[in-house]
Structures are given as structure tokens and as C-alpha cells.
Amino acid sequence: MTRLPLSTRIWQRLADSPVGHLARLKLGRMLYGANPDSEEVDSGLVGALSLLALPGAFLSLLLFNKYGSLLRFLRGQVKFDPYASSLPDEYLFIVLAMLVSGGVALWKWDTLFLDRRDTVNLVPLPVHTRQILLGNLLAILLFAVIFCVDVNAASAVLFPLVVSASQESFLFAGKIALGHGLAVATASLFSFAAVFAVAGSLMAVLPTRVFLRISIWVRVLLAMVLLLLFANAFAVSREIELGTIAAHSGLRYLPPVW
Amino acid sequence: MPGAVSKKIMLEVQRLTKRFHSVPAVQDVSFAITPGQVLGCLGPNGAGKSTTVKMLIGLLQPSSGKVLFNGADIHSDLVGYRKQLGYVPEEPNLYPYLSGREYLEMVATLRSIERKRRDRKIADLLNLFSMYPHRDAPIASYSKGMRQRILLIAALLDNPRLLIFDEPLSGLDVVSALIFKNLLRRLGDCGKAIFYCSHVLEVVEKVCSHLLILRAGQVVAYTAAAELPRVRSEASLEETFAHLVSEVDVEKVAGEIVEVVAA
Numbered sequence: 173m174t175r176l177p178l179s180t181r182i183w184q185r186l187a188d189s190p191v192g193h194l195a196r197l198k199l200g201r202m203l204y205g206a207n208p209d210s211e212e213v214d215s216g217l218v219g220a221l222s223l224l225a226l227p228g229a230f231l232s233l234l235l236f237n238k239y240g241s242l243l244r245f246l247r248g249q250v251k252f253d254p255y256a257s258s259l260p261d262e263y264l265f266i267v268l269a270m271l272v273s274g275g276v277a278l279w280k281w282d283t284l285f286l287d288r289r290d291t292v293n294l295v296p297l298p299v300h301t302r303q304i305l306l307g308n309l310l311a312i313l314l315f316a317v318i319f320c321v322d323v324n325a326a327s328a329v330l331f332p333l334v335v336s337a338s339q340e341s342f343l344f345a346g347k348i349a350l351g352h353g354l355a356v357a358t359a360s361l362f363s364f365a366a367v368f369a370v371a372g373s374l375m376a377v378l379p380t381r382v383f384l385r386i387s388i389w390v391r392v393l394l395a396m397v398l399l400l401l402f403a404n405a406f407a408v409s410r411e412i413e414l415g416t417i418a419a420h421s422g423l424r425y426l427p428p429v430w
Numbered sequence: 431m432p433g434a435v436s437k438k439i440m441l442e443v444q445r446l447t448k449r450f451h452s453v454p455a456v457q458d459v460s461f462a463i464t465p466g467q468v469l470g471c472l473g474p475n476g477a478g479k480s481t482t483v484k485m486l487i488g489l490l491q492p493s494s495g496k497v498l499f500n501g502a503d504i505h506s507d508l509v510g511y512r513k514q515l516g517y518v519p520e521e522p523n524l525y526p527y528l529s530g531r532e533y534l535e536m537v538a539t540l541r542s543i544e545r546k547r548r549d550r551k552i553a554d555l556l557n558l559f560s561m562y563p564h565r566d567a568p569i570a571s572y573s574k575g576m577r578q579r580i581l582l583i584a585a586l587l588d589n590p591r592l593l594i595f596d597e598p599l600s601g602l603d604v605v606s607a608l609i610f611k612n613l614l615r616r617l618g619d620c621g622k623a624i625f626y627c628s629h630v631l632e633v634v635e636k637v638c639s640h641l642l643i644l645r646a647g648q649v650v651a652y653t654a655a656a657e658l659p660r661v662r663s664e665a666s667l668e669e670t671f672a673h674l675v676s677e678v679d680v681e682k683v684a685g686e687i688v689e690v691v692a693a
Contacts, residue, residue, distance in 0.1 A: 188545075193536045197525060204527040292523045296487045297540045298513040 189298060194307025195314065202280060202315050211308050217285045221322045224272060228265070228323055232330035233263055242316035262352065262407040265327055266359040267405040270427065272323045273360035274398045276316045278391050281309060313364065320360040328353055362427065367394060401426065439501075440623040441486070441592055446495035448481050448647075455481040456647045458495070463640075465591070468614055469625040470638030470655070478647035479627045480520070483596050485626060487517050513541070516585035519628075520521050520597040522577030526570035530561055530580045533569060534587065541588040548587075555583040560608075579618040579685030582610070593617065596627045604638070611637055 186192045203217065238257065286294070286304065294304055332349035352397075374390065375383055408426065440462045447529065448456040452532040463469050463482060473479050486497055488508045488642045497504045504511040519552040524533060538548040556562040559579045571575060585593060595614075599607050614637045618624055628634050634641065643651040 188539065190540050190542075193539045197528075197536060200525065200527050290522050291489065292519050292521070293525070294540070295489050296512060296515065296517040296519075297537065298509045298542070299540050300509055382555065 182235065189308045191303050191310065192234075193309035194294075194299075194304055198283060198308050199314055202283060210240070212365045220376035221319070224319065224323050225326060227268060228327035229402065231261075231264060231268075232327045232334050235331070242309040258331075258348065260412040261331070261396075262337075262355055263409045263412055264405055265324070265331065265336060265356055267401055269320060269324055269359040270363035270401045271398050272319050273316050274363035274367050274394070276319045277312065277364045278395055278398075280312050280315060281367070281371060281387070281391055311367070312368075316360065316364045320357070324353075324356045327376060328356070363398075366427075370394065438464065440499065441516075441625070442496075442498040442501075443482075443486070444496045444498065444595075446482065446485055447493050448478075448490060449493045450562070454647055456485070456492075456644075457610060459644070459647075459689075460495075461642050461648055461649070461652055463625060465621040466618050467640055468618045468624040468638045469594050469640045469642055470627055470634035471625060471642045471644065472629075472634060473632065473644035475648070477644040479644060480596065481647075482644070483627060486594055487515065488512065496688045503611065511586070516579050516590035518585045518593075518595045519599045520600065522574060522581050522601070524569045524572075524577055524580065525564055529566045529568055530556065530572070531565040531575075533580060534584055537584045538587055544586055551587060552583070555586065559583055560607075575603055575606060578602055579606060590622070592623045592625075594625045594627075597629065598626075599628065599630055599633065621687045640682075651656060 238261075249259070285308075290304070328349065330346045331352055335348045338343035365411075370390065374386075378386070439462045443459060443461050446459040447454065448457055459478070459482060461469065471479055471482065481490065485492050488504050488511065490507070492636065499511050499514070528536070531560075534552045534556070535548065540554065543551070553562070556565050561576065561579055561583070564572065564576065569580070572580070578598065582598065585595075599610060602610060611633055614626065615626060618639065626634065626638060638655050641651060641653060641655050642649060
């Protein structure tokens with residue numbers, strides 16, 4: 173009998189564990205929408221995924237103007253450092269990734285907690301509350317990963333190709349792709365974790381009733397912070413391009429700049 | 431303890447009280463269930479039946495009093511207690527995108543039932559509850575009775591020692607209801623302790639060995655079914671129940687409603 177690879181065995185074990193089942197259950201609830209009797213994947217979700225995939229692709233394509241060798245030659249740009257030049261653009265992709273992952277975490281904030289259906293179905297079963305919470309958190313993380321991949325998929329392919337348009341080495345494109353992938357993935361993870369760190373800290377210090385009451389205001393506040401980051405993204409990107417960011421100490425504290 | 435039961439008490443409720451914002455929903459409720467006993471819980475709307483059930487399954491913490499399972503407070507090991515518990519809620523509020531089989535597999539996994547035993551048992555029970563042909567259809571397409579049957583299977587899957595049914599007959603067709611009534615008796619014979627909440631007095635009268643009648647959160651009768659003091663010697667359980675819990679003249683109210691409708 174052939175032995176399955178370790179990663180497959182771990183995955184199978186996780187999928188068949190109580191936490192794996194609970195995560196699948198919660199992920200299903202997120203994908204199938206708010207309608208209590210829906211058996212179809214939420215059409216709003218499909219639409220949102222389609223729309224969110226576009227900005228990364230368009231932004232990458234628009235950057236051909238900047239990195240194309242012919243256009244640079246015509247502009248008289250003889251000295252060109254693609255690494256340094258791609259930093260401000262990378263900043264835009266990082267902000268986009270943070271906005272989407274943070275937005276998803278805020279959108280699905282409530283699903284971390286048990287609702288009426290979970291209470292009736294899961295609470296009478298011999299399951300620890302921490303397992304249910306872990307399953308929910310895992311499901312939200314997977315949900316955020318779906319969005320993160322969706323938002324960054326096009327740019328992960330196009331952006332390295334665009335930046336390395338005038339380079340002869342294929343290795344250069346690989347380095348840019350790796351750096352870009354790591355940057356957007358960690359930015360997404362950071363934003364997602366930050367939202368739940370706020371939720372977790374508030375849950376730990378406040379009584380549940382108070383937390384549920386202020387929950388909506390905290391979400392509005394965090395959404396505004398994310399939107400502010402996005403609104404300033406082009407301005408900060410310009411500052412990075414000009415190399416003047418060090419002078420503005422306030423900008424250095426913006427999470428995407430880190 | 432009503433009746434001459436010599437068996438060891440499985441579930442014991444001691445002076446259970448639950449207040450919501452100082453308003454008492456359940457007050458000083460005490461009873462016990464031994465293996466093989468089917469305790470029927472009756473009461474009008476707002477009598478405290480659902481609140482009592484929620485405290486029995488550990489969903490609500492009592493304001494005072496205790497629920498003991500085999501002599502230990504259920505809150506000292508809720509997960510261990512729930513391993514021995516099968517519960518059917520009043521509303522079959524299932525996950526619509528799962529199929530009946532997927533839902534039961536999830537319940538079995540969360541109950542740590544071994545995979546091979548799980549698959550065989552689910553197939554057998556689905557077959558016996560006439561759900562096998564619908565096993566892979568999404569629950570969204572099930573009728574209320576079908577969803578109720580899935581919940582019954584889920585409650586019985588791990589062969590629990592204690593069963594709590596909260597209006598399990600709602601939505602069941604006549605044949606399924608008949609099967610269920612017989613099933614209750616057979617489960618009692620197998621030594622299961624059963625707490626059965628219902629509005630259907632006829633079923634309670636036929637199936638339950640003991641009765642607990644609640645009104646406004648308090649126990650108004652707790653006795654062996656055969657020993658329930660009747661209004662008259664030939665009075666039915668329905669008449670006795672109405673006498674115990676009703677504060678209005680039901681016939682008079684019915685007459686007045688007809689008059690208002692006809693006006």
C-alpha cells in the first residue's frame with residue numbers, strides 16, 4: 173500500500189477532525205450567504221470576487237507605461253533602477269491587499285461568534301467552545317485567503333512581468349514575483365490578524381453584552397481607518413517615489429509603510 | 431421521588447431557578463429521572479418548559495439550583511455530560527446547504543464516533559427513518575418533518591443514556607409520529623432516561639411513565655402518570671391539565687371568540 177505524503181495526511185487529518193468539520197461548516201455558511209434556506213452560493217459574493225479581481229490587473233497593466241524600455245528611452249531615462257522604481261507601486265498593492273483582507277475580517281466579524289443556528293445545533297454536542305471558536309477563526313481565515321488570492325492573483329502574474337519588461341534576466345522577474353507575493357500575503361495576513369486582535373482584546377476586557385453593543389462602532393471605526401489608508405495610498409506612494417518619506421515622521425507610522 | 435423506583439437516579443434537578451433581569455422564568459423546580467423512566471413535561475406557553483430544557487442541556491446557567499448527572503453537577507464537565515446526552519430541539523434549524531448525510535457525519539465526528547461505525551449507523555438509521563433516498567439532497571429541500579427526522583437520528587446516533595426531546599413531533603407525519611411513540615417506549619425499556627416536553631397530551635398520557643406539570647415557572651404536579659390526581663374519576667389528562675394550569679374558563683373564552691368573529 174502506498175503511503176500518502178505527510179502534507180496530505182496532515183490535511184486529511186485536519187479535514188476529518190472536529191475543528192476541520194466546524195471550519196467547513198462555517199465556511200459553507202459564509203459562502204452560501206445570509207438567506208437561511210439558501211442552497212446556492214451567494215450571488216453577491218460571486219459578484220464581489222469578480223469585481224475585486226479587476227483593480228490589481230488594471231493597475232499592473234497601467235504600469236507598462238512606467239517600466240516599458242521604449243517609453244523610457246523616448247523620455248530620456250537612461251539610468252533606471254527597477255527595484256527602487258517598483259517600491260511606490262508595491263506600496264499600492266500592499267494597501268489594496270490590506271484593505272481587502274481587513275474589509276473581509278470586518279464583514280465577517282460577527283461569524284466568529286455563535287448564532288442561533290449554531291447554538292441549537294452545536295452547543296448540545298460534546299464540543300469545547302474553544303474548538304468552535306477555532307473552527308470559526310479558521311473558516312474566516314480561509315475566506316480571507318480566497319479574497320486575498322482573488323485580489324492579488326492578476327497582479328502576482330502581471331506586476332513582475334511589467335517590472336521586468338526591460339530586463340533580460342528571467343531570474344529578475346522571479347525575484348520581483350517572490351517579493352511581491354510575500355509583501356501582499358503578509359500585508360493581508362497582518363490586516364486580517366490586526367482586526368481580530370482588536371476584536372479579541374475587546375472581548376477579553378469587556379463583558380459580552382457591552383462588546384456586542386459597541387461592536388458595530390468599532391467596526392465602523394476600523395473600516396474608516398482602512399479607507400483612510402486607501403484614500404492616502406497614491407499620495408504616500410508619491411512620497412516614497414520622491415524619497416521624502418523619512419522627513420514626514422507621521423507617514424512612517426502607517427502600517428503599509430512598515 | 432414519585433413511584434417506587436429503586437434504580438439509581440441518572441438526572442436530578444435540585445431547586446432550579448432562572449431569572450431574567452430579576453423576572454423569574456423558572457422557580458424552584460425539582461425532579462429526578464432514573465434509567466428507563468420517561469418523564470413528560472407539560473405546561474402552557476410561558477410555563478418555563480423551554481427555559482428548563484435549556485438549563486438541562488447546559489445552554490443556560492441557572493440563577494440558583496443544580497442539575498446533577500449521575501450525582502455530579504453538569505457544569506463541572508459539560509462536554510462529558512453532553513457525550514451522554516441526545517437532544518432534539520423544537521425547531522429543526524439545520525444548515526440548509528448540507529445534505530442530511532453530511533449533517534449526520536458532522537454530528538458523528540463531533541461526537542468522536544469511529545468512522546466505520548459512523549457510516550454504517552448513519553446508513554441504517556437513515557433507512558429506518560425513510561430518509562435514505564434523500565440522504566444526499568440538501569436540507570434546504572427537506573420538509574419540516576424530514577428535518578425533524580434528521581434531528582432524531584442525530585440525537586440517537588451515539589446511543590446516549592439521556593434523551594431530551596422538546597416537542598419532537600412537530601411536523602412529523604402520522605406514521606413517523608406513531609413510530610416515534612413506540613420508539614420512546616422501547617428506548618425507555620432499554621434503560622434510557624427520557625425527558626419529553628410536549629403540548630400533545632395524548633402522546634404524553636400514552637408514553638410517559640411520569641409527569642411534570644409546570645405553570646408560571648413552578649411545578650404544579652410531579653407524579654407517576656397513573657397517580658396524577660384527576661379532576662373527576664373519569665376525567666381525561668386534558669381536563670386535568672386544563673384544571674391545573676388554566677386560569678381562564680376555556681369554554682367561555684372560545685364562545686366569546688366565536689361571538690366576536692360573528693359580530
